Amino acid sequence: MSDFILFDEEFRHIKDVISRLKADAQAKVVFIVDKNGQQIAAQGDMESLDTTSLASLTAGNVAATDGLARLIGEREFPVLFHEGERDNVYISVVGQRVILVVIFDERSSLGLVRLRVRKANGELERIFETIQQKVDAEKSRRLAGFDSPFAEITDEDIDNLFKD
């Protein structure tokens, strides 16, 4: 499996899309994680949130639900919704690779969130396609003899990480 590489330009585009989604859907928080549990970008009031744990648990949740889907003969359940007393979580899978999470309260509604997410999903899918193309291009560039920025990591660099 190829590595996932996020470049500055696409990172800005993703931030723009989720920032707009947050405003349009009147959500509290919008964030994107990859299916392996790594957080890619987030918008909103993150102060009180442990976003790293959120990312890992969201990915675990989606992975478990995907497993369930396959057991009953479905390819995936592209949308998950959790309703709480105050806050709700709307989770959708974008382009089978990343997960879009929207946290919202009574100031918004499931209908509004669903509508806005659908629009944002299309934009995000295109951005992640561009990222994939860039990663592929980068890979062929490297095969053609260009070094990765990590090619120069030395044993010493690695040992230094573990100095007490």
Add this chain to the structure above:
Amino acid sequence: MTFINYAAREINCKIVYYGPGLCGKTTNLQYIYDRTNPAAKGKLISLATETDRTLFFDFLPVDLGTVRGFKTRFHLYTVPGQIFYDASRRLILKGVDGVVFVADSQEARMEANVESLSNLDKNLVEHGFDLATIPYVLQLNKRDLPTALPVETLYRGLNFKGEPTFEATAPLGIGVFDTLKAVAKQVLMVLRKK
């Protein structure tokens, strides 16, 4: 699958601790959590049963420091060891960069070790990985128990490619950081070659 974030100047890698039930995978993470500087770690999340057996996974994010201007973050996961949780184990291996196999040194658990290792091999293949090439470390845990087999016996029975092997007593921390360091080093070496 390493996640390289140029925007945040971060490298994120995923390490999975695998092994039979009650071999000490969660104890490894617990010790790392207890001994890591608060600024360099996140929360330790355990999805466990009421009797403290891992149900889905444990998760601990740790920052190891900076390499070539990139912050290196390792996401440590454990799998549930009990045989019937195989579907969950498979899910957790998705996108893994390195594996630690925690073996239980007791004679009575040797068969469970071998079975779990073969299960790891099978589940890695399902994700397109190969145990022969993925960054991999063997930990022989529970060395303090009187029922522990000699290291040579365990090594002959479980080490299959000359992988780095460490003796450990996880609750006391013996061998815990050596194991983590060895697997993290291999993961970064792979990144260098890419």
